[in-house]
């Protein structure tokens with residue numbers, strides 16, 4: 507039976523760092539700027555008192571990420587921790603996550619892998635670099651299940667003190683990701699749309715604001731949400747194959763890229779190019795994408811992964827704290843805009859996507875995709 511909710515998925519995967527995720531709210535229990543990072547104590551950007559594992563610090567005194575405290579600090583009475591992306595989690599639960607056994611608690615060897623149904627994570631511990639391969643056939647659409655599993659994998663890496671960089675790629679050459687799963691936005695109810703949009707927001711916030719170096723190895727087409735996923739990274743290497751396209755093509759589906767998609771694009775390619783790209787729903791060839799700065803480097807198909815790795819090693823030579831603070835300085839204002847109005851953004855999405863006209867557009871787009879094959 508298909509699992510349609512985060513809570514259902516939590517039950518199925520129970521234990522994999524998930525016990526703490528509240529239904530409908532995918533939460534970072536111990537993001538790098540939160541308690542997990544403090545425990546790791548490797549100064550990812552900011553110095554602070556380092557609590558030891560087992561020191562229960564419940565309530566408002568619990569160490570939280572300094573860079574995000576100002577965003578939406580919980581009241582001193584609500585005994586909750588603020589995670590990196592501004593989401594709340596009971597502090598005791600946060601500490602339980604820290605103690606949750608995972609592969610990072612085992613003796614270190616050069617390579618470790620873990621995977622769930624839709625995400626493969628391969629960690630090279632000697633380099634401190636993980637590769638996340640998206641594996642959601644046929645086209646790596648970003649379904650709720652995929653988003654949930656991705657977030658679980660991401661959280662594990664965030665909590666792994668040896669992991670300094672992540673390469674994002676697809677398990678299926680030719681398609682990096684087909685973007686948001688249209689089926690998640692069609693013919694469902696408001697509760698489902700809410701849950702789905704929360705997961706989309708959460709993944710974007712986590713990736714966009716990660717202290718790790720994130721490099722996208724774009725080995726195929728990457729429309730809409732797929733492009734957004736790539737845009738969260740610090741550097742984009744794309745396969746130089748003119749058959750592939752990348753861009754925020756939402757208007758072609760009769761929908762509108764939310765403001766934070768737009769902001770991420772503007773920060774990358776500038777206002778004028780974004781205005782045109784977004785209104786026309788442009789999908790760029792790799793050469794065009796390179797020209798406007800949507801991607802940073804084109805390489806032959808079989809060199810995408812190795813190039814991403816060598817770029818990663820360059821980025822990892824920069825003193826970590828300086829790079830992280832710089833990244834935060836550059837990106838925080840953009841992320842804050844969403845953090846300050848997450849609920850309103852969800853309401854907008856749910857209202858917009860529930861409209862009859864929008865549902866009709868999405869159905870027609872899906873139909874056209876299918877007919878293209880026939």
Ligand SMILES: CCCCC/C=C\CCCC/C=C/C(=O)SCCNC(=O)CCNC(=O)[C@H](O)C(C)(C)COP(=O)(O)OP(=O)(O)OC[C@H]1O[C@@H](n2cnc3c(N)ncnc32)[C@H](O)[C@@H]1OP(=O)(O)O
Nearest residue numbers: 647684685686687688689727729730731762855858875876
């Ligand atoms: C003003 C207020 C605004 C508030 C916000 C409001 C609105 C919300 C905005 C939401 C933002 C949305 C972002 C998105 O990401 S929407 C998704 C956009 N994605 C696309 O347009 C890509 C569509 N797909 C393709 O172009 C191609 O499939 C391909 C990725 C290039 C791969 O081509 P090919 O290898 O030829 O595969 P097929 O086309 O044959 O596809 C195989 C099956 O997969 C189904 N499919 C494809 N894409 C999706 C998708 N994104 N979601 C769900 N399903 C998808 C396709 O229909 C085929 O299914 P079938 O085998 O059953 O026929």
